[in-house]
Amino acid sequence: MTIKIAIAGSSGRMGQMLIEAVLAQPDCQLFTALDRENSPAIGKDAAAFLGKSCGVNISADFASLAGADVLIDFTRPEGTLQHLAACQTHGVNMIIGTTGFEEAGKAAIEAAAHQIAIVHAYNMSAGVNLLVKLLEVAAKTLNTGYDIEILEMHHRMKVDAPSGTALMLGDAVASALGRSLDECAVYDRQGITGERDPSSIGFATLRGGDVIGDHTVIFAGMGERIEISHKASNRTIYAQGSVRAARFLNDKKTGLFNMQDVLGLSEVI
Ligand SMILES: NC(=O)C1=CN([C@@H]2O[C@H](COP(=O)(O)OP(=O)(O)OC[C@H]3O[C@@H](n4cnc5c(N)ncnc54)[C@H](OP(=O)(O)O)[C@@H]3O)[C@@H](O)[C@H]2O)C=CC1
Numbered sequence: 595m596t597i598k599i600a601i602a603g604s605s606g607r608m609g610q611m612l613i614e615a616v617l618a619q620p621d622c623q624l625f626t627a628l629d630r631e632n633s634p635a636i637g638k639d640a641a642a643f644l645g646k647s648c649g650v651n652i653s654a655d656f657a658s659l660a661g662a663d664v665l666i667d668f669t670r671p672e673g674t675l676q677h678l679a680a681c682q683t684h685g686v687n688m689i690i691g692t693t694g695f696e697e698a699g700k701a702a703i704e705a706a707a708h709q710i711a712i713v714h715a716y717n718m719s720a721g722v723n724l725l726v727k728l729l730e731v732a733a734k735t736l737n738t739g740y741d742i743e744i745l746e747m748h749h750r751m752k753v754d755a756p757s758g759t760a761l762m763l764g765d766a767v768a769s770a771l772g773r774s775l776d777e778c779a780v781y782d783r784q785g786i787t788g789e790r791d792p793s794s795i796g797f798a799t800l801r802g803g804d805v806i807g808d809h810t811v812i813f814a815g816m817g818e819r820i821e822i823s824h825k826a827s828n829r830t831i832y833a834q835g836s837v838r839a840a841r842f843l844n845d846k847k848t849g850l851f852n853m854q855d856v857l858g859l860s861e862v863i
């Protein structure tokens with residue numbers, strides 16, 4: 595059975611990776627390709643950037659979602675929330691990779707999952723989702739005497755910080771330790787900060803060049819330091835994860851899922 599896939603943010607860095615990935619899958623059809631109304635991409639063939647034609651022109655018309663199975667959205671929170679409303683109207687499932695949501699946006703996604711099925715994950719790669727599991731083991735093993743710090747680096751074009759992935763990793767570690775990330779996260783240090791609170795989880799954000807996405811979680815003890823890292827070298831990992839998520843959602847009507855569910859990692863350990 596062919597999965598009819600719509601893509602939002604079609605001319606973006608991830609949008610283009612997704613179009614290429616979907617066109618390469620025999621069980622997937624690029625059903626419609628969306629971009630913003632004022633985007634110079636509107637009206638162009640969605641595969642033009644590959645030097646090809648796929649017969650789907652990029653459009654700003656949400657009505658083109660009617661008949662799609664799933665929309666894959668890597669845009670910006672405000673765009674994703676508009677697409678979420680359109681998907682509810684047209685009964686289209688959603689895969690959301692966008693990061694940087696406020697609490698209200700997260701709540702809107704949760705509410706929409708009573709009507710459509712949604713995979714929402716701040717990182718679609720298999721490697722990062724494996725890291726979540728490794729971190730749960732590390733946090734439970736090194737649960738006293740180790741200071742936890744999370745370092746992330748991304749390209750100069752990234753607009754949100756810390757990355758969604760860094761927050762997801764922090765949340766996994768905090769949960770494994772029975773802490774709430776909201777209560778123990780430290781996002782800034784400057785001036786006379788005083789000694790480190792041992793229950794805190796610190797974040798450091800680096801931005802520069804074309805770095806696709808590096809994340810390191812550090813457990814710093816007295817006499818040893820454990821660093822668990824993931825470094826992305828190609829955005830195909832996120833596109834491939836999204837296609838897996840589309841297959842996973844194909845028999846689902848409602849519900850909110852993450853990549854742990856898609857990859858079958860929820861039950862591991
Ligand atoms: N979950 C994951 O695995 C990953 C998540 N991401 C996240 O995906 C998002 C997109 O990243 P990336 O592709 O690098 O970003 P880009 O800026 O390259 O692409 C964003 C796309 O979305 C469009 N867009 C922006 N604002 C809106 C809006 N309000 N309504 C509709 N469309 C809009 C842009 O159009 P225009 O150019 O006209 O502004 C562009 O086509 C980010 O939040 C990023 O953090 C990225 C990689 C992996």
Ligand SMILES: O=C(O)C1=N[C@H](C(=O)O)C[C@H](O)C1
Nearest residue numbers: 693716752757758759760807
């Ligand atoms: O903006 C990006 O590029 C990325 N964003 C996601 C995030 O915020 O974690 C995932 C990946 O790190 C790339």
